[in-house]
Amino acid sequence: MSTLEIRDLHVEVETESGPKEILRGVDLTVNSNETHAIMGPNGSGKSTLAYSIAGHPKYTVTRGEVLLDGENVLEMAVDERARAGLFLAMQYPVEVPGVSMSNFLRSAATAVRGEAPKVRHWVKEVKSAMTDLEIDPTFAERSVNEGFSGGEKKRHEVLQLSLLKPKFAVLDETDSGLDVDALRVVSKGVNDYKAQSDVGVLLITHYTRILRYIAPDRVHVFVNGRVAESGGPELAEELEANGYERFTSAAAEKEEQPA
Amino acid sequence: MTDAPVASSGGGSTTAPGAPVLDVDPGIRTASSPKIAPWEERFTSYDVEAFEVPRGREEQWRFTPLRRLNGLHDGATADGEVAVTVRSGFGDSASDDLGGVRVEHVGRDDARIGDGGIPADRVAAQAWSAFPTATVVTVDQPRSDDEPLTVLLEGPGVGKTAYTHLQLRLEHQSEAVVVLDHRGSGTVAANLELVVGDGAKLLVVEVHDWADDAVFVGAQHLSVGRDATIRHTSVTLGGDLVRLSPTVNYRAPGGDVELDGLYFADGGQHLEQRLLVDHTATHCRSRVTYKGALQGAEGDKAAHTVWVGDVLIRKEAEGTDSYELNRNLLLTDNARADSVPNLEIETGEIAGAGHASATGRFDDEQLFYLMARGIPEAQARRLVVRGFFGEVIAKVRVPALRDRLEAAIEAELEAIGN
Ligand SMILES: Nc1ncnc2c1ncn2[C@@H]1O[C@H](COP(=O)(O)OP(=O)(O)OP(=O)(O)O)[C@@H](O)[C@H]1O
Ligand SMILES: [Mg+2]
Numbered sequence: 020m021s022t023l024e025i026r027d028l029h030v031e032v033e034t035e036s037g038p039k040e041i042l043r044g045v046d047l048t049v050n051s052n053e054t055h056a057i058m059g060p061n062g063s064g065k066s067t068l069a070y071s072i073a074g075h076p077k078y079t080v081t082r083g084e085v086l087l088d089g090e091n092v093l094e095m096a097v098d099e100r101a102r103a104g105l106f107l108a109m110q111y112p113v114e115v116p117g118v119s120m121s122n123f124l125r126s127a128a129t130a131v132r133g134e135a136p137k138v139r140h141w142v143k144e145v146k147s148a149m150t151d152l153e154i155d156p157t158f159a160e161r162s163v164n165e166g167f168s169g170g171e172k173k174r175h176e177v178l179q180l181s182l183l184k185p186k187f188a189v190l191d192e193t194d195s196g197l198d199v200d201a202l203r204v205v206s207k208g209v210n211d212y213k214a215q216s217d218v219g220v221l222l223i224t225h226y227t228r229i230l231r232y233i234a235p236d237r238v239h240v241f242v243n244g245r246v247a248e249s250g251g252p253e254l255a256e257e258l259e260a261n262g263y264e265r266f267t268s269a270a271a272e273k274e275e276q277p278a
Numbered sequence: 279m280t281d282a283p284v285a286s287s288g289g290g291s292t293t294a295p296g297a298p299v300l301d302v303d304p305g306i307r308t309a310s311s312p313k314i315a316p317w318e319e320r321f322t323s324y325d326v327e328a329f330e331v332p333r334g335r336e337e338q339w340r341f342t343p344l345r346r347l348n349g350l351h352d353g354a355t356a357d358g359e360v361a362v363t364v365r366s367g368f369g370d371s372a373s374d375d376l377g378g379v380r381v382e383h384v385g386r387d388d389a390r391i392g393d394g395g396i397p398a399d400r401v402a403a404q405a406w407s408a409f410p411t412a413t414v415v416t417v418d419q420p421r422s423d424d425e426p427l428t429v430l431l432e433g434p435g436v437g438k439t440a441y442t443h444l445q446l447r448l449e450h451q452s453e454a455v456v457v458l459d460h461r462g463s464g465t466v467a468a469n470l471e472l473v474v475g476d477g478a479k480l481l482v483v484e485v486h487d488w489a490d491d492a493v494f495v496g497a498q499h500l501s502v503g504r505d506a507t508i509r510h511t512s513v514t515l516g517g518d519l520v521r522l523s524p525t526v527n528y529r530a531p532g533g534d535v536e537l538d539g540l541y542f543a544d545g546g547q548h549l550e551q552r553l554l555v556d557h558t559a560t561h562c563r564s565r566v567t568y569k570g571a572l573q574g575a576e577g578d579k580a581a582h583t584v585w586v587g588d589v590l591i592r593k594e595a596e597g598t599d600s601y602e603l604n605r606n607l608l609l610t611d612n613a614r615a616d617s618v619p620n621l622e623i624e625t626g627e628i629a630g631a632g633h634a635s636a637t638g639r640f641d642d643e644q645l646f647y648l649m650a651r652g653i654p655e656a657q658a659r660r661l662v663v664r665g666f667f668g669e670v671i672a673k674v675r676v677p678a679l680r681d682r683l684e685a686a687i688e689a690e691l692e693a694i695g696n
Contacts, residue, residue, distance in 0.1 A: 073650050076642060101652035113647035117665020123648070126661065130652035162665070163647075179651060 021088050021104070023049045023072075023187045023219060028083035030064075030071045041067045043244035044083070049187060051217040056230055056255060058223075059241030060263045065223045066110050068241075069191040073107040074100050087187070102131055104186030108176035108193045110223075115163035120175070121145070123163045124182060131183050148181050152208050169196035177208040184212070189221045194229035206232030227259045243270040322396035324386075326353070326407040329400035338399055341584040341616055343548055346519045348439060348465040348493055350401045355408075358434025360442035360466055362413045365428045368457050369678040372428055379427060379454075380416040386443075390414060394445060394471025395499030395527055402497035402523070405441040405467035412443035420453035423481075426676050427454060433462030433492055440464060445471040448478040450503070455481045455675055463489040468496040472510070476503040476530070482510050483674055487686070488517035495521045502562070504530035511674055514541040514549050515686055521550040528559040528595075539568035539585075540670045540683070542690050545578030545612060552586045555602075557595035564589065566602035569670055571663060573690070574612030581613040591623045591631060599629040606637040607666050609659075609691075660691055 030042035041064045049055050071078045074097040085092040129135045152174045238254040240247045247266045331352050332339040364381045365372040397403040434440035474480050514520050526535050541549045555564045574581040585604045606615035619633040648658035674680045
C-alpha cells in the first residue's frame with residue numbers, strides 16, 4: 020500500500036514580467052488502488068500540477084510538499100522520480116527524432132526495473148502490450164512520437180504506463196483527441212493495468228465520457244490553482260450538467276476579498 | 279522555434295549562445311543574399327601565385343582564422359610528407375591484396391591529374407603546386423560492398439607541413455566503397471579528386487580523426503559522369519582546424535550525388551565545411567545533409583563550426599532536383615555555429631529545389647520526456663545526440679566504421695561529462 024501526498028503545493032513559472040504563481044496551495048492525497056479524477060477549467064493549473072509532480076524544470080515549487088510513501092519527491096531528479104514509481108502521461112507527448120520507440124522503451128524499462136529485461140521476454144511483452152492497445156508493430160521502429168497523430172501519441176503514453184508499471188500514474192488529458200474506439204482501447208489499457216497492479220491514478224480530464232470507462236473513487240474540482248471542492252463520482256455529473264460557474268465565481272469572490 | 283528567412287540578412291545565420299533558434303524551411307534565396315559566383319566567374323587555377331594571399335576579408339576566407347593555418351595560405355614550404363596507404367577491407371580485416379585495383383604514384387604532368395577539377399582557392403592551389411607525387415587509385419569493375427577500400431592518410435607529424443594529392447578514378451560502370459581515413463599530426467593541405475565515370479557508383483567516407491594539433495585544409499573535386507552516382511560522407515571529429523571544400527561538377531546528364539556530413543567540435547576547434555554543388559547538366563540530382571554538434575567547456579575556448587552550402591542551378595540544368603540541409607546542435611553555451619545556405623536558380627524548369635538550416639540548443643523538452651521515463655540524464659543526452667546523427671551514420675555502409683564512429687561520438691560526449 021502506497022500513498023502520494025500533495026500538501027499545500029505552491030508553484031510558480033517564470034514569465035517575461037517576473038514569476039507568476041500558478042498553483043496556490045494544492046492539497047491532495049491518493050492511495051494505491053484509488054482513482055481520482057481532476058476536472059477544471061482551461062488554465063486552472065492541472066497540467067502544472069502534473070508537471071510539478073514529475074519535476075519539469077520550468078516549474079518552481081515555492082512552498083509545500085509532494086511525498087511518496089513519506090519520501091520527499093521534490094528533492095529527487097526527474098529520472099529518480101520515475102524510478103521511484105511515478106509516471107506522467109503527458110497532455111502533449113514530446114517528439115524525439117532519431118530515437119526509435121523500441122530503443123526508447125527498452126532504455127526506460129531497463130532504468131525503471133534496475134536491470135535490462137531479458138530479450139526474449141521483452142519482445143513478447145512489448146508485442147502483447149502493443150496488440151492490446153491496437154498499435155501497429157511498425158511503430159516500434161519509428162522515432163519516439165515523431166509524426167504520430169494525437170491519438171497515436173496517447174496510445175503510446177498508455178503503452179509506456181503498462182510497461183513501466185508505476186505505483187502512481189498521472190494521466191493528463193489522456194482522453195483528449197481520441198475517437199470513440201480509441202477512447203475505449205486506451206481506457207481498457209488503463210483498466211487492465213489497474214486490475215493487475217495496485218496503481219493509484221490521478222486522471223485529469225475535461226470530459227465525463229472517460230469516467231464511464233475508468234470509474235473514479237473521488238472527483239476534485241480544480242479552480243484557480245487549487246482544489247475547490249472534492250466529492251464522489253456524482254460531482255462529475257454535476258459538473259457535466261452545470262459547468263464550473265459555481266466554483267469559478269466563488270473563487271473570484273474569494274480573490275476580491277481584502278486580505 | 280521561430281521561423282525566419284535565413285538568407286534575408288544577406289549572410290545566413292550565426293547562432294551564438296542566447297540567440298534564438300532558427301528553423302528555416304525551404305526557401306529560395308532572396309535577392310539580398312550574396313551571389314554565388316557562377317563557374318565561369320569563379321576564379322580557378324593550378325598556379326598558387328595566381329591567387330592573392332588571403333587577408334581574411336574575402337568571402338571565401340571570412341570565417342577561417344588564417345593565423346591558425348600555419349602559413350598554408352602564404353607559401354609555407356613542405357618539410358614532411360603524408361603517408362598514403364591503400365588496403366582492401368577496413369579495420370582488422372584489411373589486407374594488401376587489392377584484387378584488380380590499380381594504385382599509381384605519378385607526377386603532376388600525368389594527363390589524368392586535374393580531371394576532377396581545378397583549385398578555386400589559394401591553399402588548394404598551393405597543395406597542387408607543392409605535392410611531391412600524386413596517388414591515383416583506379417577501380418575498373420564493380421567491387422562488392424563487403425570489400426571496401428581503405429586509404430589511410432597519415433599526417434607528417436607535430437610541427438611539420440605537407441602537401442598531398444589523391445585521385446580516385448572509377449571507370450565506366452564500376453563500383454566501390456572507399457574509406458579515406460585521416461589521422462596523425464601536423465599541417466596538411468590536400469586535393470582529392472573523385473572522378474566517377476559514366477554509370478559508375480562511388481560511396482566514399484572521409485574520416486578526419488586528426489590529433490589535437492593537426493591543421494587540415496582540403497579541396498574535394500567531385501566530377502560526376504553520365505548517370506553516375508556518388509555518396510560522399512565526411513566525418514570531422516579531430517584536429518585543431520579542419521576546412522573541407524567539396525565541389526560537385528556534373529559532366530553529363532543523370533548524375534546523382536548525395537553529400538552527407540557529420541562534425542563534432544569541442545572547445546577551441548574550428549571545423550569548416552564549404553560546399554559548392556554546381557548544376558551544369560540536365561536531370562541531375564543533389565542532396566546535401568550536414569549535421570554538427572558543438573560543445574565548448576566553460577572557461578575553455580569556444581567550439582566553432584562553419585557550414586556554407588552553395589547550390590547553383592544554371593540555365594542549362596533543366597530537370598534538376600536539389601535539396602540541402604544543415605542542422606547544428608549546441609550542447610553547451612560556449613559554442614558558435616555559422617550556417618549559410620545559398621541556393622541560386624537560373625532556370626524555371628527544375629524538378630525541385632530547397633534548403634533548410636537550423637541551429638538550436640539541446641532540446642530540454644526531449645530531455646525531460648526521456649528522464650520522466652526513468653532514463654538518467656547522461657544516457658538521455660546520448661540517446662538524443664545519437665538520434666540527431668542517426669540518419670548520417672546509417673548511410674555509412676561499412677559496419678566496422680559505423681561502430682567506430684558511434685564509439686567516437688560517445689567518447690566526445692563523455693569528454694565533457696555528459
Ligand atoms: N511561461 C508562462 N507564462 C505565463 N503563463 C504561463 C506560463 N506557463 C503557464 N502559464 C499559465 O499557467 C496557467 C495554467 O496552465 P496549465 O497548463 O497548468 O493549465 P491547465 O489547467 O492544464 O489547462 P488546460 O485545461 O487548458 O490543459 C495558464 O493560465 C497558463 O497560461
Ligand atoms: Mg493541461
